[in-house]
Amino acid sequence: MSDTLKNQGPVTQPPASAYFIAPDTQIIVQHTLSIIVDNEAGALARVIGLFSGRGYNIESLTVSETEHEKHWSRITIISKGTPKVLEQIKRQLERMVPVHRVVDLTLLARDKGHDKPMERELALVKVAGKGEHRVEAMRLADAFRAQVIDASVDHFTFEITGRTSKVEQFISIMAPLGLVEVCRTGIAALSRGPEGM
Amino acid sequence: MTQTQTLERPSGAPDANAGIEMTGAEMVIHALRDNGVTDLFGYPGGAVLPIYDELHQQEDIRHILVRHEQGAGHAAEGYARSTGKAGVVLVTSGPGATNMVTPLQDALMDSVPLVCLTGQVPTPLIGSDAFQECDTVGITRPCTKHNWLVSDVNDLALILHEAFHVATAGRPGPVVVDIPKDVQFATGTYYPPSMLDKKTYEPRVKGDPDQIRLAVAAMMRAKKPILYTGGGVINSGPEATRLLRELVELTGFPITSTLMGLGCYPASGDKWLGMLGMHGTYEANMTMHDCDVMVCIGARFDDRITGRLDAFSPGSTKIHVDVDPSSIGKVVHADVPIIGDVGLVLEDMVRMWREMSSGAQLPDLSDWWSQIDTWRGRNSLAYTPNDDVIMPQYAIERLHALSKDRETYITTEVGQHQMWAAQFYGFDEPNRWMTSGGLGTMGYGLPAALGVQIAHPDALVVDIAGDASIQMCIQEMSCAVQHNAPIKIMILNNEYMGMVRQWQQLLHGNRLSHSYTEAMPDFVKLAEAYGAKGIRCTKPDQLDDAIREMIETPGPVIFDCCVVALANCFPMIPSGKAHNEMLLPDEATDEAVGSAIDEEGKRLV
Numbered sequence: 001m002s003d004t005l006k007n008q009g010p011v012t013q014p015p016a017s018a019y020f021i022a023p024d025t026q027i028i029v030q031h032t033l034s035i036i037v038d039n040e041a042g043a044l045a046r047v048i049g050l051f052s053g054r055g056y057n058i059e060s061l062t063v064s065e066t067e068h069e070k071h072w073s074r075i076t077i078i079s080k081g082t083p084k085v086l087e088q089i090k091r092q093l094e095r096m097v098p099v100h101r102v103v104d105l106t107l108l109a110r111d112k113g114h115d116k117p118m119e120r121e122l123a124l125v126k127v128a129g130k131g132e133h134r135v136e137a138m139r140l141a142d143a144f145r146a147q148v149i150d151a152s153v154d155h156f157t158f159e160i161t162g163r164t165s166k167v168e169q170f171i172s173i174m175a176p177l178g179l180v181e182v183c184r185t186g187i188a189a190l191s192r193g194p195e196g197m
Numbered sequence: 198m199t200q201t202q203t204l205e206r207p208s209g210a211p212d213a214n215a216g217i218e219m220t221g222a223e224m225v226i227h228a229l230r231d232n233g234v235t236d237l238f239g240y241p242g243g244a245v246l247p248i249y250d251e252l253h254q255q256e257d258i259r260h261i262l263v264r265h266e267q268g269a270g271h272a273a274e275g276y277a278r279s280t281g282k283a284g285v286v287l288v289t290s291g292p293g294a295t296n297m298v299t300p301l302q303d304a305l306m307d308s309v310p311l312v313c314l315t316g317q318v319p320t321p322l323i324g325s326d327a328f329q330e331c332d333t334v335g336i337t338r339p340c341t342k343h344n345w346l347v348s349d350v351n352d353l354a355l356i357l358h359e360a361f362h363v364a365t366a367g368r369p370g371p372v373v374v375d376i377p378k379d380v381q382f383a384t385g386t387y388y389p390p391s392m393l394d395k396k397t398y399e400p401r402v403k404g405d406p407d408q409i410r411l412a413v414a415a416m417m418r419a420k421k422p423i424l425y426t427g428g429g430v431i432n433s434g435p436e437a438t439r440l441l442r443e444l445v446e447l448t449g450f451p452i453t454s455t456l457m458g459l460g461c462y463p464a465s466g467d468k469w470l471g472m473l474g475m476h477g478t479y480e481a482n483m484t485m486h487d488c489d490v491m492v493c494i495g496a497r498f499d500d501r502i503t504g505r506l507d508a509f510s511p512g513s514t515k516i517h518v519d520v521d522p523s524s525i526g527k528v529v530h531a532d533v534p535i536i537g538d539v540g541l542v543l544e545d546m547v548r549m550w551r552e553m554s555s556g557a558q559l560p561d562l563s564d565w566w567s568q569i570d571t572w573r574g575r576n577s578l579a580y581t582p583n584d585d586v587i588m589p590q591y592a593i594e595r596l597h598a599l600s601k602d603r604e605t606y607i608t609t610e611v612g613q614h615q616m617w618a619a620q621f622y623g624f625d626e627p628n629r630w631m632t633s634g635g636l637g638t639m640g641y642g643l644p645a646a647l648g649v650q651i652a653h654p655d656a657l658v659v660d661i662a663g664d665a666s667i668q669m670c671i672q673e674m675s676c677a678v679q680h681n682a683p684i685k686i687m688i689l690n691n692e693y694m695g696m697v698r699q700w701q702q703l704l705h706g707n708r709l710s711h712s713y714t715e716a717m718p719d720f721v722k723l724a725e726a727y728g729a730k731g732i733r734c735t736k737p738d739q740l741d742d743a744i745r746e747m748i749e750t751p752g753p754v755i756f757d758c759c760v761v762a763l764a765n766c767f768p769m770i771p772s773g774k775a776h777n778e779m780l781l782p783d784e785a786t787d788e789a790v791g792s793a794i795d796e797e798g799k800r801l802v
Contacts, residue, residue, distance in 0.1 A: 019500060019772070020500065020503075020504065020505050020506060020772060020773050023507070038397065041334075041346065042334060042335075042338065042344075042346075045335070045338065046338060049338055049339055053339050084526070087526065088523065088526070088527055091522045091523035091525075091526075091527075092523050094522065094523070095367075095368075095400070095521060095522065095523055096343075097342065097343040097363055097397060097398045098343075098397065100397065
């Protein structure tokens, strides 16, 4: 899903082509963007097409209609890039016709004195096994506060919600205990405090 | 995401305004009429036949039948750029729509307002690989400002009105409305443009007064200022041009322009430095490089303008005025960003300059101007005249001399001839210069000239062309003859793809791979085959007569102007070099051209 836009490093000799490629020495950072769009045909394709067409990264993407009466959807995108590229992404999104608002939640959190916005992810994790492995998987799921949503004598399916790091850790612990498959929703995020975006 | 697209229809409207019942095809005609459309470029086909049937039964909208949908798109671009109105195109589904992709992208990159209506297979067949089906909204999504697939005839009218709004508001651009054939046949309610209340697209046009004040303060302190203007001035309308000229007079600043902005300040004006960029003048590029305050108005720091970015105007404070926020800071950091329509911002800028400068001690610019005069003295557009063969630069100079007293519109194709036209045809008015800048579309000029001529039937419209480019949309000669559009095609014929060859000489060891056209058509006979007039000229002493004959011929003309084969386009900023490292014509010996880009650089290509 990610088209990388890498640091080119310092260039001592400019390339002799019809194009000059400037070295980009800015650091790569990760930001969370919240986008309110009209829930109409092709709106998501427009947003994703912008990212692929202009070579921006998508690390995670979540979308669903959040205001049914207005037919508005909220898209949450985690993107990586230089601060300049991230600023450009926001501006390119803002000029799309179905886009109502774009907020860089990471910058907003920083303005409010927080480290980052609230970010949560949900994963469904299917683990198959018997005997000691099965008991161990159940014990760990308890420790991680994962719910069992489906079970047979041969398997469990857990639902786990939390920060990405917690979900990652849970999945990696399950790997040797008979991990079959995983489905993750991607990140949902809101800013802290009483105000909306 | 839902699969259907709905616009909120006006609810509870009084009966008198509730609109009338009609078919989708009738709505298209009504909507075009209500949006002030008088001319339409198009090509019929199965999926738009209901609309063509309605066109046949009315006389308010003139339909110009092109010979290829790409021609319709470029013609509409020429129409739009020369009038300031949206250009309108009507094409069929499938190949009709895909043939429009090039003009749509061209219009997107050059900010030309275009409304393209495409037919689509009937709604129940969408997705079934039906005859002449393609995913038009999918294909055109990245090359339009916005596009719509109309799934309900009751949405059609408002979508069409919104399409005109989106195409023309803010930074102009192309839009596509894809109309399935069953929607054209269906009957629904027509709503007039006044009932379009859901305008989600309302770009900001008024600049922040505090930012403009900061900009004026910086301009008042400038000892070495420059105004760097672009197509945004022209897109903003005649008032923006007038205000820009007023600002130049008030401030006494030197002014340069991009390819797209030529004509916003008169080339005959004393503050004019000529075009800047890769093939811009020495004085324009040196002034950009050495300035202390750069006022960028409606331009976007394109890579053809900036050259080497890390050496671009290193010591200047940059003020950037643009209606599109995403253009500001995209390439070059703006110290004073101003988001707004050029005309409105200039109005504030002129007023604030008057207020703030009255009684103030402004820096003396005479040293700066004498420096500029030294650069001008370098005479960077010089070329060696020739008595035996026509120099392409000379041909443009003579065309200018013989046409400047008329209402003349110039279009071009893409390549060396385009740069020579930009350098040597002095544009004194806006909207008189139509060229494909951003996308660089060969084949643009002839259909664009056609579109200009349809909008200005009594004007002189000349497509300055190259022998290679002209063959990309030559079929529109037939359209010009049919519609009595007396366009003049002046081909600077050097039998090469000149700009390709120039780059091969610079970068690829003079190996001229496929840049020579071995089987050139006889353009005079070709003109005659189309029912136009053909003229050929090979000698400089016969050139004026040939140009006069071209201008005075009442119908369309192809003028095969045979120029020296191996002339190259200078001055030039070689790739990877800065503005102050230009290659000037008198230095451009074969050896210098060969070594302008060194070996290590070539390997990095």
